[in-house]
Amino acid sequence: MLSTLITGFMLSQLPQKPLTLVGGLDIKAKPFKIVPSKSRATVLFFIATDCPVANRYAPEIGRISKSYAQKGVRSFRVYVLDKGHTKEIAQHGKEFGLAMPAILDPKRKLVSETGVKITPEVAVISAKGKLIYRGRIDDQNVEHGVIRQGYRQDLRIALDEFLSGKSVSIPSTAAIGCFL
Secondary structure (H helix, E strand, O other): OOOOEEOOOOOOOOOOOOOOOOOEEOOOOOEEOOOHHHOOEEEEEEOOOOOHHHHHHHHHHHHHHHHHHOOOEEEEEEEOOOHHHHHHHHHHHHHOOOOOOEEEOOOOHHHHHHOOOEEOEEEEEEOOOOEEEEEOOOOOEEEOOEEOOOOOOHHHHHHHHHHOOOOOOOOEOOOOEEEO
């Protein structure tokens, strides 16, 4: 079933309190808690197996994950699916070259905690558990099917700013993709 495509929501303020990143399951359907203090930052890529926009971003998601892992950033792909979909999620990771660990969020606890609404959308969490960026990977999608030249790489910029000790200049952006 193809998810509904949308263009994003009104941007809202990021929560100021540390996030509680519980309620997820690993690919073996075992309870999984994300512990931000294990890295300089943690990136949660909220994606869906049936979202064409998320699938089109898969190569860039893989590149970002690999590149920033060398800088102390952990990445996870998060699916709003239950444990009955573990084989589908494992296959999706193989098919699209997404080597980072997968997390299932069947009760949408991670979705609720981070405030994401779209796939693909990302949440970047500091080692102290604070949400420092939420939004799109980049702004190349002006609208569905229209690609902008010379686009802004929002996620990379946010990570670079944070890792260099600066505040994230644009902490929230509107994503274009599919409803979660």
